[in-house]
Amino acid sequence: MLELSLWKRLTILLVCLAGLAVALPNVFYTRAERYNDAVTAIERGAVTTPEIQADLDQWPDFLPSAVVNLGLDLRGGAHLLAEVQLEDVYASRFDGYWPEVRDALRPLRDQVGGVQRDRTAPADELRVRISNPDGLQVAVDALRDLAQPIVSLTGVGQNDIEVSGAGETITVRLSEAERTATDDRTMAQSLEIIRRRVDEAGTREPTIQRQGTDRILIQVPGIGSAQELKLLIGITAKLTFHPVRGNATSLDQRVESDQIVLPALDDPGQFYILEQDAVVTGDDLVDSQPAFDQNGRPAVTFRFNPSGARAFGVYTAENVGSLFAVVLDNEVVTAPQIREAITGGSGQITGNFTVEEANRQAILLRAGALPAGMTFLEERTVGPELGQDSIDAGKVASLVAMAAVVVFMIASYGLFGTFATIALGINITLIFGVLSMIGGTLTLPGIAGIVLTIGMAVDANVLVFERIREELKTARGPARAIALGYERALSAIVDANITTFIIAVILFTLGSGPVRGFAVTLGIGILTSVFTAIFVTRLLIVLWFERRRPKQIEV
Template identity: 70%
Template sequence: MLNIPIWNRVLIWGVVVIGLALAMPNLFYDRVERHNDAVALIEETGATTDALEADRAGWPEFLPGTLVNLGLDLRGGAHLLAEVRVEDVYEQRMDALWPEVRDALRLERDVVGTIRRQEAPAGELRVQISQPEGMAAAVAAVRAVAQPVVSLTGIAQSTLDVRGENDVLIVTLSAAEQQATNDRTMQQSVEIVRRRVDEVGTREPTIQRQGDRRILIQVPGIGSAEELKLLIGTTARLTFHPVVGRAGSADEVPGSRQMVLPSLDEEGVYYILEQTPVVTGDDLVDAQPAFDAQTGQPSVTFRFNPNGARAFGEYTAANVGAPFAIVLDDEVISAPTIRQAITGGSGQITGNFTVQQSTDLAVLLRAGALPAEMTFLEERTIGPELGADSIAAGEIAALVAFAAVLVFMVLSYGLFGIFASVALILNVGLIFGILSLIGATLTLPGIAGIVLTIGMAVDANVLVFERIREELKTAKGPARAIELGYSRALSAIIDANLTTFIIAVILFTLGSGPVRGFSVTLGIGIMTSVFTAIYVTRLLIVTWFDRRRPKTIEV
């Protein structure tokens, strides 16, 4: 009656062996981590050293090398909460819209007269027309420039709101376009922050949007929050502007649509530039650190996409002999004179860079410019010592829970309790095996989920064993009692664990950060607990029963 097919037994033990094999590298965490880092570095650079070879040889290649990643609270690192100033994007959009609006109004010059751009609050474009009676035609012309909003919620709505007040035409982004712009800006900011963090090889960072305008950034293993701010806080906005002239100081008042910026290399030198750039860093497709062929100094080479290359080539061809400025984050890196048309779509940025500065600048440019400035609202540095204390505390909690459950099961159910205890040990190994396989990040709440799982793992066994006890009271033989105990307790086991698993899914879907870490380990623990209770414990009992063939059993 107690019959488990051979293929079923092989499959059960195969799953257990694979899970334990995947979990095994975590017992040698430092050695495997050094091995993985050495292999990745050798593959990336193509070069090797004795130290790298020693680290690579520290773990056999034929064994699994996947690890459970340690979160910020266990490894130490930096935590930042940043707010994105999306209003900056509105201002940039209006500035970029001006040439198109100007051309549209010039086509209606007979009706609107002469036009002149006025100073306006951020996010607004104001244009004065000399013939106020032509305001209706001006509004219609600018509305024709607008496009449909590109978003699921703004379908069939215009990107621009256009209205006239006396002789001034006012253009702003519509509410639907502002919302779509906010979403795009946040998505772009999250992606660029992720690229910048990934470029320096940090482990399993947590970068996610919180609310409408905030980004949570947690990077384990990095030295400090200040170091992380320097990495991601630089806007790295590269622009190319026509040079109007030089200014005597930063206080000099420029003309309309002009700005005064300081020189990065020359002390006390300021340039007057056209405010609207010719080309921006958004058109860059690559940036790499290099050395200037003439001076041998560190530099950064860059390459434009086709649109940027065309605009840059047309401008330089039309302005041979005129200076233009390369501006990075509101500082003029250099202001060379255009000797000839630059049509190749590539160039070089030179300055008083060190090798590290040129490398960092290339990383920032390659990752892309942040679309808007970020303000850091919260910052924390968690030392590795605190992470080690958290790991030690989690280990103690897990061991105490583990020991208490083992003692309870053995005292309550004797030999069957020992079988359940073995299954519980295998259960914990399977949890770490799955966490390693999916590359999950373990946090302190995740350890809490594992500890909770240890306590819940024996529930299924308790249901089965109590059911076997009941069946033994009806004078059925031990084999029949064991079979009925498992079959009749199955529905209760599935119901109890399914409801808990649904809660874990809800926590993962609606939660963030620590809540998700808890739900992941809880959900995985529920699945492994059901597997070990229904299959592993039963296989142990059936194997023992086949060998001993006892006339009676005590549970």
């Protein structure tokens, strides 16, 4: 029969009220946004000024304050498409390999003769000339011993370099698997650096994503111009290495005049007391790569230039057993113990790393500067006026779509159409509530997805109402007809919406930028429209039916 248990009614009501509460800040967008900015500033350590306190007073603390973030096309901002020059990394990598190659061949002078690097070699090769061709195979075997296993999930069991020889020339190349891993690490490092730079500027919800093999899309809402964004990306992170003098309980702890207190990057409750003067800085860091230690566990290696190697070697020789801190942007990335003097200009950080963590730590250590040059292929500035025009156009489209649907439903189904339009309003509220909860970004294609959802949202109600009409001809009474209408239309509703939801998932997975924005709002709209059609309209009909007890109904 036509009935809903008390717990189902309360659940439906609570979901609707929760969606309304979460979506409410979007009605007072500016006030909620200023409140959120003030909270973020305080969390980052800002002093509570009268201006910040005034922003905090804009919104009650006990209410949800998350709002839907506006994308570049709605808020205005800057758009860049950058191409990363991956060849720069290969050249730098082989510059670092050359000292190791020279040292490996030095004990074999009697067999290989003189050793000289060929500076005319391509950027992705290291060519070494020996004066005695008879020792070619011995030299090749010695350099093959320098090969290391690749630290990546796709290169397991393969080495990082390939060594070949012909005549008087030995050629060292990166293996194909290592080139792929290097490209991935370079792109990940570039993304990390850019994201850190943009986040430090305090912008909300930037879009920073990889496109293809060597390109990065950067969209930052709220920034003044593309030129300003280019300057922002060009800022270099500050990387330093400091002696550790102890632990602190807070950033405010009193220390000596030549000491500083810095927080740990991955542990909010950990603070270190460091010497203010750095032993070496990120300017001396040549490279950092994931590796395996002598026990086969993932680790992180780093390499300095000659001046940095000398300074670091002297310090580690004098401080075996002490801790030293790797500091990035005034946060301690890691603070390992010096087990022995590190005089070769390179070292290794060990710990309970997984392969993914070792890659991430290496990325953070290299995040002091962009690993390769970038060429900006496309740059565009979107003014806030254009964004406001898009918002206004989206509002008009949504209102027109909703008005048309409301008129059609009420004209076609009378009172039941009114119930469907009420559920439609709740549906739109739930869409914005979910977008606010997940921190989603609303773009112009996203608005198109909402408009499409408005048109599709009543499809389930149409199926139910038409089925009720059919059942009224044969069922025993209106209550039975309504119950059968919902029961027998359910499979058609689920089938129709599942297929559309699958398309939304495919669009989100394979698409990028505007396509993904459309897919997000469409997918959320499908879920909320099914909920409102099956449960909310049914609850409204049940409450009406229990109050009026009609002998006959018209749908």
